[in-house]
Amino acid sequence: MPASLTATLIGPVLALREGRQLELGSPTQRTIFAVLATHAGRTVSRDELVHAIWGERAPATAVNSVYTYVSRLRNSLRTEHRGDHAELLVSDRFGYMLRVAPEGVDVRRFTTSLATARQLRAENAAPRAVRELEAGLSLWRGTPYEGAIGPFVHAERARLTDARLLALEDCAEMLMELGRPVALVGELSALVHHHPLRERLRYLLMRCYVELGWHADAIREYHSLRKRLVEEQGVEPGGPLRQLYERALRGGAGPVSGPGRTPPPAGDTPPEALSQLVREVPGFTGRSAELAQLNSLAEQASAEPTLLLVTGGPGMGKTALATRFAHAMAHRYPDGQLHVDLHAAGTPGQKAPEAAIRHLVAAMGRPAPCESVDARAAYRSLVAGRRLLIVLDDAAGVEQVRALLPGTPSSLVVVTSRNGLAGLIARDGARRIVLEGMGKEDGLRLFGRIVGEPFTVRHRPAVQRLVAACGGMPLALRIAATRIKVAPSPADALACFEDGDPVDFLELSGDRESSLSTVIGWSYAALPPEAAHVFMALGLQEERVVTLPLATGLSGMDRPECRRALHALVDAGLLREVAPDRFCLDSLILAYAQWLGKPQQLVPRQRTVRCARLATITMMDPSTESERLQMIS
Template sequence: MEFSLLGPISVTTGSAELSLGPAKRRSVLALLLLQPNTTVPLEQLIDSLWEDEPPEHARTVVQGHVSRLRATLAEGGAEAYGIELATHGSAYLLRLPEELIDAHRFGELVALARPEAAPADAVPLLREALGLWRGPALTGTVTSPPFAAAAHALEERRLTAVEALGRAHGALGEHEQAAAILYSAAVNHPLREGLIAGLMRALFHTGRQSDALEWFHRTRRLLNEELGVDPGERLRGAYEDILRAEAAGGGRTGAARPAGGARGTGGASGGTPSSGASSGGTPSGGSRSGASGDGRSATGSGARPVDGTAQAPVQESAGSDEARGDAGAAGTDGTRQGAPAGGRGGSGSGRAGAPPRLLPRPPARFLGREDQLAALTNVLTDGTTGESPLAVVAGPAGVGKTACAVQWAHLYAGSFPDGQLFADLRGFGEGDEAPPAEILGDFLLALGTPPERVPSSAQAASALFRSLVAERRLLVVLDNARSSAQVRPLLPGGPHCATVVTSRSRLDGLVATDCARPVGIQTLGHEEGAALLGAMLGPDRVAEDPAAARELVDLCDGLPLALRAAAAQLTARPRWRLARLAAALRDERRRLALLSAEDTGIAAALRMSVARLSADDARLLSALATSADGHLNASLAAALAGYDPERTQDGLDRLTEMHLVDEEATDVYTISTLTQLFARDERGEGGEGDTGGTGDGS
């Protein structure tokens, strides 16, 4: 006879499972099994079975359940196994050999395993222990706090065993197995720092350095947003170890790095999403591989590499050792890219190995944007000024800014042999924006600076950063910036460095003070949008209904993020024709909800933009949303908002800078349909004039 707590509550004898009856009877048995060979007072059973005030006949109910359990166990031959359910006054005792309980056997196996001292023996022991689990612990019991606490305690023991198994595989050099084991647990328990730290180390040792760093940044954001705390010692230690090893040329040895293995912040290996969709279908940090441009070419490269040589395909440029420019690979200037070219980069940094490669993975199915890629090439490879070039990729939420910047960075990574740095500035996320000191600390560690030499102040860290990179050929990608002031301390000063910034704001301050060159990203036309749908769904599915494809592009306002969300809806419903989704999207009450995919969507992206507005500007946007066709001038806007002309014009200028409103011509403003729908929803939920965030509207 065997008793199961690690999953549904059950009792089996031979190959048969005994019928235990309703949830309260199973709960009585579970509580007795959690305290085997110990008397359990009747009052404790009553308190555990009823979350609210127990009924007057509760004692009789419990006694009846105990009586039926005793009869069921007897029918299953309990006596032959040395099992007895006895009554001791007003308490009960389940007497049995404890090895008959799966939770007890689990604990014994885990205690025997020594993952560090004897990993070869620990692996089979821990696998056997985890194999006893058949689902969430105590399934089938009542939902009261005592049972929830007991189930949580058992789950904690399971996760500890998972971590131990990961360490055992790691000690044996079986890092792929360790990553596979830890990944599922990390997805389901994203705030468990020890688990994430183990996964980061396993990913790093399999050559997925940037995947590992992505997990750190994603977990850091979650800790800040949900608990208001910073990463603990284990998580921060794993992060710093990886950065130091990466700078020293560490990581996976004896095998090529996997294609597409370079990732930045936000999502996880295997497609785990990160929070916050920022620029055109890729979450802040670029982790979602679904970011896209428009629909004209599958390569997305409309410009030639800087030195005129043939460039490796995008996936290779992020994956193989040769294309990534790791130690021993030749750079575009003839130097070996595993060390600073021409003796650059010493400067007391402690850097002794391969340069940092912190770019996110290249965006999947990136299409077109040749004009924008060519514009970035013109800006970032202009050596005539003797200055460090700076480009600002700006556009509305969901238009594909991050995808375009990351695509260009991968295409031209070979032109920056001393490394590529990437940071999500979190300017339009649910939590606080990233402080410059935090980003500079990450950059300095990636460049090989010992942790104890990283300055605590942003000013000192910025000065050290500029000193270290002054003579290097380095690319810096700063994603999702809120303001020019946030960006300035992060800019390298050397003439061989280049910087790309993405933002929903135009960042006019950088244009004024740092000679930044703007690169605008526009929405997609019908042909381009249909091509994106074809890349996501397959060309045949789009070709069978081209009129519906055009309508979907219109209903999505030509935004890649919205089109990708629509494609996700159709992918989940393979029998749907495009016309069926188009018909559903015509209902304006449902459109924003349908254009969402799990943790990303156009409503979430717009919410982050509106949250950064002042209360006055948010009320103005809400008033503009009541326009019949989305076209208006300053006079009509003033009438709708009830503002004076000067106040209205200032507000329109700020909304235009944030790409929430477009100025098509002098005093001709438009607001997109999706923005109108979102602003109307916010107005309906919060009441008129209650849609503003806490930003200053800049």
């Protein structure tokens, strides 16, 4: 067994082994230790480390630098009289893992303390909850992650600072409930001075003054806050603050808002709970493992801001899964559930962040911020402290999502996207699941629910081949099952699928947006030109497993350029990397790439690019049937 290791991250980044402080080296090397310690017991990929340190501007040599820093870190973790240092920092082809017990990392202990305190408070054990919070707050030794650098550190520092403020607010609120307001005035005054726009802090300080009979001080605090909110954000103080202000004007007469617990004072509580979640997909089938994983990730988040990503290729059922999960979690978020369709690049009506903010603010019954006000800050002020479940569906990119994240950890945000959104993992602490095809048995059950079990049993071998050909893609299975069900002869329709072009078969008359070519076409249309070129080139052959040398030969690109294009296809959900420089195309994605090259798919907007095997490849964007016919004629 390796010698015990402890990591201090809430303050200067330090490592102690057997009571001896270890030398962690340069800020970059110290950052790698901090990232691995934060995720103790979990493998951190090399790409995650690169993003954590350099973000989206990583140099070409970043991965090689990671190897060097990890090697030096191993030497630093070595004890002089033991040869077990390799057991502390283990590596495999997926990445690196630091073997340190959760209780040996102060960030993990702090998070556990906050979660335990929340549970104790729910059980009306306020004195024990206060002690638990005070134990967690005592772990702070200064600025979190001091001495480390990079996007991950900045995001973690902001997250922990918010969590600490929330813990201080909870602790003050419970001490007030226990009848100790006078002990809080000094600390709350200092906190309000450093965070003048934080409404809950101001509410608690005002409440202390009211409880002590210092009504003039409470009135002064209210006017000070209102002036700053109106001038800087264009909003009024929330309902609970106004009620407390009116109570102070009456000399303290009247009840305090809420039965013993301060309601979220970020804005007026709507007259009834918001419930914007879209309806669940009828006949939702399978995905039990993915739902369990989402539940586990939500539980692990504890007192942290909870941001969950559901990513994957087109047609994989990301929205259906997120909606199912959101409905199951809704009861935990009594302040409401919000849903906004962000319309990823390539789909009609993509929402800019400010448009999405206006949608969310209007849903909460508040007027949109005026143009002179920072809309993002006003939105964060509105949702601060509320327990909301927010579904951001079909996100195009990192910045579109980041603008809509609440500033406090009381809400759950679930994002679906065709893109990987790795920046949200590196900077914003997101937890991600990548959705792939359904298993064979789940695919058969889904098909049977639509067509009928008797037909599925009677034609089981052919249906099994159909499920395999669809690669477990729920959208493809639903389209195929629907076409077979409504056909005059379902058995003949099943045979047509086996004998014909799957892309042509997986079209629904009168509903282009639910047809396979349209849904995959949105992802294709959003690709950068080099990635679109490589995708077209892959359609020139029949192999689903593609290596970098094969893609290079097909596209005529040099290796670095081709590798970047392949990784862009991975990020867009059109490829899966199964090993370094080795990729896999789902069968229907390959069929679509081949379908694009058919003459009848030519459209007016096109360009030619070089290719090693052919003189030119024609590249095009999805278009209407009339445009295609016009081009052919």
